[in-house]
Amino acid sequence: MVILKKIQEEHPLVLNLANSVTQQYVANVISYIGGSPLMTTAIEDVEELLSISNSLVLNTGTINEKELPLFIEAGRKANELGKPVVLDPVAVMLPYRASVISRLIKEVKFTVIRGNAAEIAWFAQSKIASKGIDAIEDNTNSKNAIIASQITGAVIVQSGQVDIITDGKSVLTVDTHSSFFKVNVGAGDMLSATIATFLAATTNSLQGAYEATILFGKAGERASQLVNNLPGDFIPKVLDVLYQFAQEQVREN
Ligand SMILES: Nc1ncnc2c1ncn2[C@@H]1O[C@H](COP(=O)(O)OP(=O)(O)OP(=O)(O)O)[C@@H](O)[C@H]1O
Ligand SMILES: Cc1ncsc1CCO
Numbered sequence: 638m639v640i641l642k643k644i645q646e647e648h649p650l651v652l653n654l655a656n657s658v659t660q661q662y663v664a665n666v667i668s669y670i671g672g673s674p675l676m677t678t679a680i681e682d683v684e685e686l687l688s689i690s691n692s693l694v695l696n697t698g699t700i701n702e703k704e705l706p707l708f709i710e711a712g713r714k715a716n717e718l719g720k721p722v723v724l725d726p727v728a729v730m731l732p733y734r735a736s737v738i739s740r741l742i743k744e745v746k747f748t749v750i751r752g753n754a755a756e757i758a759w760f761a762q763s764k765i766a767s768k769g770i771d772a773i774e775d776n777t778n779s780k781n782a783i784i785a786s787q788i789t790g791a792v793i794v795q796s797g798q799v800d801i802i803t804d805g806k807s808v809l810t811v812d813t814h815s816s817f818f819k820v821n822v823g824a825g826d827m828l829s830a831t832i833a834t835f836l837a838a839t840t841n842s843l844q845g846a847y848e849a850t851i852l853f854g855k856a857g858e859r860a861s862q863l864v865n866n867l868p869g870d871f872i873p874k875v876l877d878v879l880y881q882f883a884q885e886q887v888r889e890n
């Protein structure tokens with residue numbers, strides 16, 4: 638895990654325009670794996686913060702019309718400064734959100750787009766059954782992810798029972814087995830932030846997204862063994878295991 642080791646040496650700063658539901662989990666996942674999280678909602682602040690950040694996450698889970706200029710400004714400045722940008726397009730299948738993301742992707746070039754099968758299908762101009770933030774059909778097919786990557790120019794991470802990572806040419810998969818990711822709200826937001834932390838420590842976006850997804854999946858598997866068949870302790874256990882994985886890298890240094 639070369640990139641995880643580099644994160645322990647560099648403690649990259651990851652700037653988040655987060656949703657207002659899962660911010661604490663997102664901040665913690667970045668911190669536990671060795672990064673330094675920072676959240677902002679101020680357009681006045683964003684240029685200064687980006688100049689000291691190593692990557693940016695735009696999570697549109699609770700975005701509104703007033704906040705859209707902040708998201709566009711942050712994404713454009715990150716592009717100008719050559720900092721990687723991850724998009725988490727929460728429930729982009731719903732009409733208002735679709736209009737927001739359409740405007741955002743016109744102005745900002747994304748390094749990685751991470752979403753569930755229904756969200757990624759939207760970028761491929763296709764459709765997968767969904768309800769609100771959730772994909773109902775669990776698509777393990779890479780077709781939409783490949784098309785989405787070719788249309789957007791971003792590396793796509795399509796999360797689900799099997800995670801699919803593609804740059805439109807190569808397709809990598811992560812097939813780990815965790816009991817409680819699906820029911821815990823925010824696991825996807827945490828994965829997006831984990832990916833952004835990895836991108837802050839490598840210039841290889843496909844490999845960075847892949848290694849981040851493996852790490853997160855493995856933490857889920859180990860956490861599943863630590864919980865007593867109930868979901869409430871699952872995310873804290875995932876965070877504990879991620880911390881342990883990161884500390885193993887520190888000890889190896
Ligand atoms: N059916 C499943 N079985 C096992 N793991 C899953 C399953 N679906 C998703 N996951 C895992 O859950 C994590 C989050 O992915 P998911 O697709 O649920 O994101 P999401 O829908 O954006 O979640 P949220 O909106 O709650 O943040 C990933 O690590 C993924 O591998
Ligand atoms: C439940 C929910 N609603 C908007 S964002 C969010 C967290 C999952 O992304």
Ligand SMILES: [Mg+2]
Pocket residue numbers: 727728753770825826
């Ligand atoms: Mg989500």
